[in-house]
Amino acid sequence: MQNLQFSKKWIKLGIICGLLVSFIYPALIFIPLPEVVQTFLVMLFGPFLALSSAGLYHFITLHKKSLAVTAAVVSNIIAGVLITTMLLVQIAIRSSQPPVIDETSKWIWKSINLVHLGLDVAWDVYIFFGTLLFAISMFNHPKLGKIISITGIIISMLLIILNAISFPIPPADAGLFDAGPLVGLWYFVVTLCMVFNLKWVDERQSHLLSNSGKVND
Numbered sequence: 001m002q003n004l005q006f007s008k009k010w011i012k013l014g015i016i017c018g019l020l021v022s023f024i025y026p027a028l029i030f031i032p033l034p035e036v037v038q039t040f041l042v043m044l045f046g047p048f049l050a051l052s053s054a055g056l057y058h059f060i061t062l063h064k065k066s067l068a069v070t071a072a073v074v075s076n077i078i079a080g081v082l083i084t085t086m087l088l089v090q091i092a093i094r095s096s097q098p099p100v101i102d103e104t105s106k107w108i109w110k111s112i113n114l115v116h117l118g119l120d121v122a123w124d125v126y127i128f129f130g131t132l133l134f135a136i137s138m139f140n141h142p143k144l145g146k147i148i149s150i151t152g153i154i155i156s157m158l159l160i161i162l163n164a165i166s167f168p169i170p171p172a173d174a175g176l177f178d179a180g181p182l183v184g185l186w187y188f189v190v191t192l193c194m195v196f197n198l199k200w201v202d203e204r205q206s207h208l209l210s211n212s213g214k215v216n217d
Contacts, residue, residue, distance in 0.1 A: 007058045008201055011194065014055010017048040018191035024048065025184045028087070039091055046084030050077040052191070053130065059194050060137050060144070062204045069137035076130035079123055086119035117168045124163045124180075131156040131183055134190075143197040148190060155182045 024041045027033065033041070053076035060069045093116060135152025138144040159179040166174035 007062065008205065010058040011055050011198075011201055014052045014058065015191055015194050018052035018055065018187065018194070021045065021048045021052055022184065022188040022191060026181070029181065035091065039088070042084060042087040042091065045087070046080035046082075048080075049083065050080035052187070053077065053080075053134075056134060056190065056194070059201070060134070060141060062201060062208075063141050063143075064137075066137050068133045072130045072133035072137060075126050075133065079126035079130055082119060082123040082126055086116055086123055089119060090116040117170065120170065121163055121167055124159060127183060128156050128160040128163075131159075131186070138190075143200050144190065144193055148186075148193070152186050152190075155179060155186050159183055 024045050028038065028041055028045070053073045057069055057073040131152055135149045135156060138152065139146055139149040141149075159182075162171040162176050162179055165171070166176055170178065172178040
């Protein structure tokens with residue numbers, strides 16, 4: 001019983017963090033924020049991503065545990081570490097860049113910029129694996145199901161293919177398009193599904209508890 005209550009707390013925490021991530025991600029991309037606000041949101045983004053993924057793990061495993069969903073949450077936790085590292089490095093580089101760069105220094109700044117571009121792709125690799133594996137583990141889930149699963153598989157594959165083609169330049173800067181917002185939108189839809197199915201969580205936990213009692217008898 002205690003484990004089931006603990007699992008629901010993780011699911012609720014995951015929902016809260018998932019909704020916050022769904023706000024922070026587009027805010028960092030589309031809204032010109034002061035640097036101090038950007039830095040604060042960046043510091044929150046990675047940990048919230050990890051916690052939201054842990055909540056999703058508990059939501060999925062209420063139906064069925066699998067190797068895929070376990071690997072997915074590990075991958076997304078690593079992705080959270082990498083995105084925090086990449087964005088903080090990006091902010092640090094931008095804040096230390098001189099207003100005017102002479103010709104002899106251009107190659108230095110170009111090389112420095114490639115550091116955060118490489119970290120950006122590393123983040124994409126792990127969020128790709130996490131998203132792909134979460135999507136696969138959802139295929140037979142009664143409250144997520146095949147449409148969300150297949151959509152997640154397609155979006156994650158699109159993300160990694162575009163990044164592989166344009167590496168080390170971001171796809172959007174290479175004349176392609178960034179699939180990252182599609183990944184963010186997919187996770188937002190998944191989070192909403194969790195919100196709307198909290199009653200199912202209670203019913204599923206009651207069912208598991210009832211079966212556990214029968215086994216003990």
